[in-house]
Amino acid sequence: MSVLEGKVALVTGAGAGLGQAIAVQLAKAGASVAVIDLNEGATRETLDKLEGFAMVGRSYLCDVSDGAQVDETWAAAAKDFGRLDIVVNNAGVSFVGPLIIDTTDAAWHKSINVMQTGVFYGMRAAARLMIPQGSGSVVNISSIRGFSPNPGRIAYCAAKAAVLMMTKVAAGEWAPHGVRANAIAPGVQKTPMWDTDVANGIFDEGEFLKLIPAGKLGDPNDVGELVVYLSSDAAKYMNGSCITIDGALTSVPLG
Numbered sequence: 001m002s003v004l005e006g007k008v009a010l011v012t013g014a015g016a017g018l019g020q021a022i023a024v025q026l027a028k029a030g031a032s033v034a035v036i037d038l039n040e041g042a043t044r045e046t047l048d049k050l051e052g053f054a055m056v057g058r059s060y061l062c063d064v065s066d067g068a069q070v071d072e073t074w075a076a077a078a079k080d081f082g083r084l085d086i087v088v089n090n091a092g093v094s095f096v097g098p099l100i101i102d103t104t105d106a107a108w109h110k111s112i113n114v115m116q117t118g119v120f121y122g123m124r125a126a127a128r129l130m131i132p133q134g135s136g137s138v139v140n141i142s143s144i145r146g147f148s149p150n151p152g153r154i155a156y157c158a159a160k161a162a163v164l165m166m167t168k169v170a171a172g173e174w175a176p177h178g179v180r181a182n183a184i185a186p187g188v189q190k191t192p193m194w195d196t197d198v199a200n201g202i203f204d205e206g207e208f209l210k211l212i213p214a215g216k217l218g219d220p221n222d223v224g225e226l227v228v229y230l231s232s233d234a235a236k237y238m239n240g241s242c243i244t245i246d247g248a249l250t251s252v253p254l255g
Helices: 017-028 040-050 067-081 105-133 154-177 192-199 205-209 220-231
Strands: 008-012 032-037 057-061 086-089 136-141 179-186 242-245
Touching (some): 008 067, 008 105, 017 086, 032 040, 040 057, 105 179, 154 179
Parallel strands (some): 008 032, 032 057, 086 136
């Protein structure tokens, strides 16, 4: 029996990169998956990758920075699948480079709206469904930049730090109702977003690899497997935790 057989999961930003890998690993573990993204073509690509697993996949278009859309989408997914057991708040954006004095209002608001407010909306909608059923697991994707600062990423770091505290607040509120909230703080992941930043000259991948004790970038599938663990009964007493998965990058001073 698969560890998540019979469970229904919802993953935001699941059209590519980290979110797609998380959706695939949840499906491999036996869960049915609601694929949430803004890009319809991307959701279809993810659904194609889910084929062949003993589960059901459906896609939904949703802007996580719009509270009404989130409420409607979560409710629709719960209705379509019959329940909602796992919510992974993963959707993100990245503006890398501008220092604080050059950070635009637009970049700030976009980052906070998607990665902090959007996570809040996702958590709130999940709680409204999970608390009445007396069970559920919410996994918020933070980042090592939520506790390890990085010049040129003021909005990103602020949003990811907020996610860590939001997760702890939720854990304390929800635990009496059988609902859990945990966070994951990935390090540098080999995703399309990273590849774009490297191609644009924002990061030198070779130089960056020298900073990571493991000597390699993270595999998004490893994060997906960690989500599976946190969503399973094996982690039933884990609540309010943040697990770092970064190849030991933040264990050294230059991280």
